[in-house]
Amino acid sequence: MNLLIIDIGNSVCKCAVMNGGNAPLEIERFQHDEILQGTDFQGAMGALIRKYDVADAVLCSVVPELDPRVKELLPLEFDRISAVSVSKVHWFDLQYDSPLSLGADRLANVIAARELLAAPCVAIDFGTATTTSVIDAGGAFVGGSIGVGVRSAYRALHEFTSQLPMLQPEPAAPALGKDSEGSIHAGVLHAHKHAVMGLVREYSEKHGELQVICTGGNMEIMRDLLPGNWTFDPHLLMQGAYFFGMRQINDSAPLL
Numbered sequence: 001m002n003l004l005i006i007d008i009g010n011s012v013c014k015c016a017v018m019n020g021g022n023a024p025l026e027i028e029r030f031q032h033d034e035i036l037q038g039t040d041f042q043g044a045m046g047a048l049i050r051k052y053d054v055a056d057a058v059l060c061s062v063v064p065e066l067d068p069r070v071k072e073l074l075p076l077e078f079d080r081i082s083a084v085s086v087s088k089v090h091w092f093d094l095q096y097d098s099p100l101s102l103g104a105d106r107l108a109n110v111i112a113a114r115e116l117l118a119a120p121c122v123a124i125d126f127g128t129a130t131t132t133s134v135i136d137a138g139g140a141f142v143g144g145s146i147g148v149g150v151r152s153a154y155r156a157l158h159e160f161t162s163q164l165p166m167l168q169p170e171p172a173a174p175a176l177g178k179d180s181e182g183s184i185h186a187g188v189l190h191a192h193k194h195a196v197m198g199l200v201r202e203y204s205e206k207h208g209e210l211q212v213i214c215t216g217g218n219m220e221i222m223r224d225l226l227p228g229n230w231t232f233d234p235h236l237l238m239q240g241a242y243f244f245g246m247r248q249i250n251d252s253a254p255l256l
Contacts, residue, residue, distance in 0.1 A: 001249075004045070004054045005241045006070060008035075008061035009105065010128040011217065013070075015045060016235075017052045018242040021115060023235055025052060035066055035073070042073045049075055058245035060084040060104045060237060082248040084108050084241055091247065093140035105237055106133050110141045112240030113213050116233075120207040123236065124196055126216035128152055132199055136207050145199055150218040153188045169221045193225040 002025070007014045013035055016024035028044045035041050048054065056079050061067050071081060084104040086094055092114060096102055109123040110133050122144070123133045129152065132144040148156065150169060158166035167184055175190040177183030204210050214226065215236035223232055233239070 004057040060241040108240030121211040126218035
């Protein structure tokens, strides 16, 4: 069954048609201001819906102020528009002290990781923020971490100092910087590498050896720095949103 997945992230909005836990059949990307303007977004959504005969949509958003505008622009003929939300997750435990604060992006990653990997496992999302989300051997989400993202770290070093330049990531840069630019790459990329690997190691001490799956817009920057037995999937969030949407359809969830 084809579903339209709308992923409103902190940096960009991605809209894709999904059918199963695979790569999108087609994907479109929009800046936030393009959604507010509406014309291009609405036209592209209409074209996707007609091309793939889509009747249901899933919204996965971490920018709630854009949600009403997106719903306003979607065609009226949708049978259902579901929003990824902890309030609708009933098929596994969320052992999180503040479940309502859990972002839809992390929740979608958890849903996908549970479907695609054997537990225990961890989903790492290299986005505007770098997040880890841990699933224990019983399939429960038990927590994780939220930290500054790769590109966000480069930007912060430039914007909050008077002399450090704004750089583009160079994954091949060595861990020992020999000048200021090299030291920035080392401090961002290699520190990032050791941070996530250290977290996975610490989680494994409590929950057993974890399978690891990585995703996010900065995933490819980090890929060659990380262990070869980790899994890398740029569409993890959208797969999780698809699995969530199918649950809602099968459970006959009410319309938003």
